[in-house]
Structure formats: C-alpha cells, structure tokens
Amino acid sequence: MTTNPLLGTRHLVRLALRRDRIVLPVWILLLGAIPAAVAGSYAELYKTEAERQSLTTGMAANPSLNLIYGPPFDLSDAGGFTVWRYGTLVPFFLAMACIFTVTRHTRQEEDTGRQELLSSGVLGRFAALTAGVVTGALTAAGTGLLTVVALAGAGVPVSGAVAFGAAIALVGLVFTAVGAITAQLAEYARTANGLAMAVLGIAFLLRAVGDAAKDVGWLSWLSPIGWSTQVRPFAGERWWVLGLLLGTAIALGAVAYALSTRRDVGLGLLPARPGPATAAPGLRSPLALAWRLHRGSFLGWTLAFAVMGALFGSLAAGIGDVMGESQATREMLARMGGADQIVDAFLGTLGQIFAIIASMYGVQAALRMRAEEVAVRVEPLLATRVGRLRWTAGHLLFALLGSAVMMAVAAVLAGLLHGLRVSDVANQVPSVLGATMAQLPAVWVVLGATVLLFGFLPKYATVAWAVAGVCVMLSLFGPVLQLSQVVQNISPFTHVPKLPGAEFTATPLLWLAGISVVALGVGLAGFRRRDIG
Numbered sequence: 426m427t428t429n430p431l432l433g434t435r436h437l438v439r440l441a442l443r444r445d446r447i448v449l450p451v452w453i454l455l456l457g458a459i460p461a462a463v464a465g466s467y468a469e470l471y472k473t474e475a476e477r478q479s480l481t482t483g484m485a486a487n488p489s490l491n492l493i494y495g496p497p498f499d500l501s502d503a504g505g506f507t508v509w510r511y512g513t514l515v516p517f518f519l520a521m522a523c524i525f526t527v528t529r530h531t532r533q534e535e536d537t538g539r540q541e542l543l544s545s546g547v548l549g550r551f552a553a554l555t556a557g558v559v560t561g562a563l564t565a566a567g568t569g570l571l572t573v574v575a576l577a578g579a580g581v582p583v584s585g586a587v588a589f590g591a592a593i594a595l596v597g598l599v600f601t602a603v604g605a606i607t608a609q610l611a612e613y614a615r616t617a618n619g620l621a622m623a624v625l626g627i628a629f630l631l632r633a634v635g636d637a638a639k640d641v642g643w644l645s646w647l648s649p650i651g652w653s654t655q656v657r658p659f660a661g662e663r664w665w666v667l668g669l670l671l672g673t674a675i676a677l678g679a680v681a682y683a684l685s686t687r688r689d690v691g692l693g694l695l696p697a698r699p700g701p702a703t704a705a706p707g708l709r710s711p712l713a714l715a716w717r718l719h720r721g722s723f724l725g726w727t728l729a730f731a732v733m734g735a736l737f738g739s740l741a742a743g744i745g746d747v748m749g750e751s752q753a754t755r756e757m758l759a760r761m762g763g764a765d766q767i768v769d770a771f772l773g774t775l776g777q778i779f780a781i782i783a784s785m786y787g788v789q790a791a792l793r794m795r796a797e798e799v800a801v802r803v804e805p806l807l808a809t810r811v812g813r814l815r816w817t818a819g820h821l822l823f824a825l826l827g828s829a830v831m832m833a834v835a836a837v838l839a840g841l842l843h844g845l846r847v848s849d850v851a852n853q854v855p856s857v858l859g860a861t862m863a864q865l866p867a868v869w870v871v872l873g874a875t876v877l878l879f880g881f882l883p884k885y886a887t888v889a890w891a892v893a894g895v896c897v898m899l900s901l902f903g904p905v906l907q908l909s910q911v912v913q914n915i916s917p918f919t920h921v922p923k924l925p926g927a928e929f930t931a932t933p934l935l936w937l938a939g940i941s942v943v944a945l946g947v948g949l950a951g952f953r954r955r956d957i958g
Contacts, residue, residue, distance in 0.1 A: 432549035437556035441530045448887055449564050451894040452522040457571025460511045464503040464579040492637040495654040504581035504659035508589050516593050516653050517629055519568050520600035523561040524621040527604035530557035533614035535691045537799050544690050554685050558605055565597025585659035592653040595670035599649045602677035609684035612693035711811055715819030723827050726786045730835040737775050738839030741768055773860050773923040779835045780864030781897050783828040784871040788889045790824035791875040795886045804957050813953050828868050836861035860924035866937035867917035871896060873944025880951030
C-alpha cells in the first residue's frame with residue numbers, strides 16, 4: 426500500500442485533460458472571449474463624455490437590470506461597461522463548467538467502476554479527487570487568463586482586466602470545491618451535479634436579490650458571485666475581496682478532502698435510499714424507466730426556464746433604457762423603426778437564448794443514453810424483449826419534446842410578464858411563444874448531431890457539448906465579432922427568422938427540420954448496427 430496520498434495524480438490529470446481536450450477548450454474560449462467582444466463597440470455607441478457619464482446613474486436606477494447584471498459601479502469607460510454586462514453571467518457559466526468537470530472526473534468515475542479498478546493498483550488515496558480538482562482549477566484559471574489577455578488586447582486598463590479575470594477564475598475555483606464536496610456526499614454523479622447546481626442557483630439568487638433590492642444589499646455578500654462584482658474592476662479595484670474568494674475555495678477544498686476519508690470508493694456519505702424488491706407497476710416500460718431517470722433534471726430545468734422567462738419578460742418593455750442617451754443609439758433606434766422595433770428585436774433574441782439553452786438540456790438528455798451504456802446498465806436491458814429503438818425512444822422523447830416544453834414555459838411567462846407591463850397580454854403571449862418555438866428546428870439539429878455522434882462515434886459522444894458551444898458562440902457573438910456570414914451560417918440558429926420583428930419564412934425551418942430528421946435517423950441506424958459498450 427502506498428504511503429503517498431497523491432501518488433498517480435499527474436497521470437490522472439493527463440488522462441482527464443486528454444478526455445476533455447475538446448470540451449474544456451470550447452468552454453475556455455467561449456467564456457474568456459465574450460467580455461472583450463463588446464469592449465470595442467463601446468466607443469462607437471457612446472461617443473461623448475456626457476453620454477457615458479449618464480449611463481451609470483441610469484442603469485443604477487433600474488432594479489430589473491441590476492437583478493440580471495449586478496450593480497453598475499462605473500460605466501463611463503469600456504472596461505466598466507463590459508464588466509457590468511458580463512460580471513455575473515460569465516462567472517455563473519464558468520462555475521457550471523467547473524462543477525461538471527470535477528464531478529465527471531470524480532463521482533462519475535466511481536459510478537462506472539473505473540475508479541475502483543484504478544484504486545486497486547498503485548494509486549494514492551487523494552489522487553482521484555486531486556486530479557478532478559486540478560482539472561477544474563485549470564479550467565477556471567484558463568478562462569481567467571484568456572479574459573485578461575483579451576480585454577488588455579481590446580485596449581482597456583490592464584489592472585482592471587487582471588482584477589476581472591482573477592475574480593472570474595476564483596469564482597470557478599470556489600465552485601470546483603463545491604463540486605468536490607457534493608461528489609463526496611452523493612452516491613451518483615447526477616445527484617452530485619444537482620446538489621452543486623442548487624448551491625450555484627442559491628448563490629446567484631442571493632446576489633440578484635441583494636443587488637436589486639438595496640434595503641437587503643447585504644445578501645450580495647453571502648454569495649461568491651456577489652463577491653466577484655464587489656471586486657469592482659475598472660471602478661477602483663478592491664483587491665482584498667479576492668482574498669475572500671481564495672479563502673473560501675481553500676476552506677471548501679479542505680472540507681472535500683476531509684469528507685473523502687470518511688467513505689469508501691463507490692459510496693457517498695448520503696446513502697441512496699434502497700429501492701423496493703419489485704418494480705412498481707408503472708415501471709414496466711422503457712418510457713417509464715426514462716421518466717424515472719430524467720424527471721429530476723427535467724423538472725429542475727423547467728423551473729429554471731420559468732424563472733428565466735419571467736425575469737427577462739419583465740425587462741422587455743424597458744429595454745430601450747439599456748441603450749442610454751447616446752446619439753448613436755438614438756439614431757440606430759430610429760433606423761430600426763423606433764422603440765417598438767427594438768423591443769421586438771429583444772424578444773426575438775430572447776427566443777433565441779431560450780432555444781440555445783434548451784439545446785444544452787437536449788444534449789444532456791441525449792447523452793444520458795451513453796452514460797447508461799458506459800455504466801453497463803443497457804446491455805442487460807436489451808437482453809430482454811426491449812429493442813434498441815424502443816429503448817432510445819424513451820430518452821429521445823425527453824431530449825426532443827422536453828426541450829420544446831421548456832421553451833414554451835419560458836416563452837409563455839416572458840410574454841405574460843411583458844404583456845402585463847404594456848397592457849397587451851392577448852397579443853404578446855402568442856407573439857413571444859411563436860418567436861420562441863420557431864427556434865425549435867434549430868434545437869433539434871443540435872440534438873441530431875448528438876445522436877449521430879452517439880450512433881457512430883460513441884467514445885466521442887461528449888464532443889456534442891463542443892458542437893453546442895460553437896453554435897452558441899456563432900449565434901450570439903458572431904455579429905459582434907464581425908465574422909463572415911459563411912462562418913455564422915454554420916450555426917442552425919442563424920437561419921431562423923428573427924420573429925416577431927422579421928417576416929416569417931417557412932423555408933429555412935423546413936430545411937432545419939429535414940436535416941434534424943435525417944441526422945436522427947442516421948444516428949439511430951448507426952446505433953442499431955454497432956456493438957454495445
């Protein structure tokens with residue numbers, strides 16, 4: 426038995442980085458490049474000092490915007506404006522990436538039995554946990570470093586860029602430690618991810634309420650995401666706040682290591698509830714089994730979509746305020762047809778955002794098939810009278826229709842809240858719902874690509890996350906980065922008419938639907954012909 430608790434860590438880190446050599450670079454490039462993408466456009470939108478100075482007071486007076494973006498400390502320069510727009514969203518998504526990364530290389534390895542096999546050899550007690558933490562920390566550090574380099578290249582002050590990048594990276598490190606703790610508590614990877622995401626959701630909610638309601642502003646100081654905004658990059662940096670994030674990450678990491686000594690490999694500190702000796706009458710079909718496996722994530726995602734739809738819907742009527750008093754933006758509004766048109770454009774973008782996030786859920790639901798296959802739970806099932814297509818149908822129902830349900834929930838609530846603000850519920854609900862559901866064929870194209878990978882290249886099925894990430898980047902930031910239209914057309918979301926402002930055309934939707942059907946069919950045909958495992 427080895428006396429070095431970290432023996433083998435280096436090899437496990439190399440293995441983890443090799444397995445994630447596509448997914449992690451996409452996360453890092455996407456999140457690290459987003460803030461700098463808008464810094465260059467600031468000078469074009471707000472040309473005079475008076476226009477820039479009016480931004481801070483105008484944005485601070487809008488609690489709905491503070492709920493989403495956080496407090497605007499100083500929007501008089503490109504750096505401060507960029508940090509306000511992305512100072513809460515980038516840390517949130519980076520925290521998600523770090524949670525999924527550390528869980529994948531710790532608890533999921535135990536779920537599949539690979540960790541027990543490795544632990545039977547010459548491997549230190551803390552090697553597996555350390556490898557997962559190091560991989561998550563490298564993801565956070567890489568994103569923070571790229572953010573600094575990209576912002577500095579955009580011409581903003583280096584000190585503010587360093588503060589912003591450090592805050593982002595340390596938030597990722599904190600939630601890497603959170604993921605490490607939940608990996609010790611839960612017995613299954615999906616439960617560990619659910620617990621960690623619940624902590625992240627609470628942290629974001631505390632920050633949002635604290636920033637929107639000034640009388641309870643102290644709530645922001647209970648959240649690591651709130652601390653990242655309180656670093657105040659480009660607004661008189663508070664470097665000492667970074668110490669809070671670093672100290673919390675170290676403390677939580679120490680808790681994770683302490684908990685890991687109190688359990689055996691493959692078990693969690695919170696034992697799973699034993700099931701009944703015989704299956705319930707409602708659990709006698711592949712569809713019922715799929716519901717049992719997907720119901721937790723489906724309900725959680727649906728609730729998140731409901732909250733997101735309500736929040737963004739309440740912002741739509743006042744979206745013109747975000748543009749400020751700039752003469753350039755007033756001229757742009759006039760060219761677009763006035764305030765009504767900018768609201769329509771915002772609602773169209775909102776539908777696209779709902780669809781893009783729904784595609785992420787769809788990828789997760791579709792990849793559950795591969796997780797069940799790797800865990801050797803599919804082969805015994807297929808040895809019965811259950812056929813392969815019947816088994817996949819249950820999972821794909823949640824991937825395809827589940828994403829549609831979530832989009833509809835978000836759209837209805839967004840239309841309802843916007844309709845209540847403008848006293849036009851009867852027209853706004855169907856308008857927003859139609860604009861959102863028009864994006865559904867594009868979502869299904871992403872899912873078709875996932876099934877193709879699952880059917881023909883199962884070992885590389887997780888590349889589907891990279892496919893979804895590229896679609897996000899091209900759709901949301903392709904115009905900002907001024908990429909050529911040929912490159913932007915790679916994303917299926919680029920081809921969807923931007924309703925309700927644009928004219929409806931069915932041709933691109935039919936093409937997207939046809940591509941998704943072909944991709945799904947070919948992928949399923951590949952799964953029928955290949956070996957399981």
